[in-house]
């Protein structure tokens with residue numbers, strides 16, 4: 001058989017709903033003939049189910065470091081994958097842009113550009129066929145396929161349904177209250193711009209302290 005791919009070309013399939021803006025990926029709907037081949041571990045209630053995403057990747061394919069807002073089982077069906085994980089508490093060292101890290105090469109990062117990255121503690125594992133990795137919500141993950149592989153991941157809502165953004169079909173939009181809080185913070189920052197620099201600095205620092213006092217959990221170093 002002749003390959004339709006060029007020598008160094010990489011490919012990746014991430015299944016979506018019929019209308020990705022409205023529908024979630026669900027193997028039972030989009031791939032009914034394959035759905036029974038996957039046994040989803042009985043770990044959450046049926047009502048908490050969110051999506052089952054089919055993923056096919058070529059050797060060498062690397063998916064950027066990102067977080068999702070739901071708990072997730074990453075099930076490796078065939079092939080091998082390397083997964084590098086970072087705790088949510090290491091977010092300050094990951095140079096985030098939305099839900100993704102700007103540091104693309106996590107093995108040989110550009111430390112001139114991303115000096116704080118060295119502080120992020122790396123956890124690494126390899127997934128072989130038949131392995132299932134639990135990726136908790138907000139844990140950053142970077143996935144490299146070491147050979148051609150097929151996988152499925154299962155997202156479920158571990159929080160009450162109304163916490164999630166209703167327009168989220170991927171499982172990666174920030175929680176509704178988090179997005180609202182960020183909008184309010186942006187407005188507060190705009191308001192601080194009305195102050196002379198010295199005052200802006202003073203009130204900015206006081207606000208940071210207040211945020212720390214009110215939001216950091218006690219065991220969060």
Ligand SMILES: O=C(O)CCC(=O)C(=O)O
Pocket residue numbers: 055057063068072073074081135141143151153
């Ligand atoms: O296995 C992959 O290709 C990506 C997995 C992933 O990003 C996820 O499970 O959220």
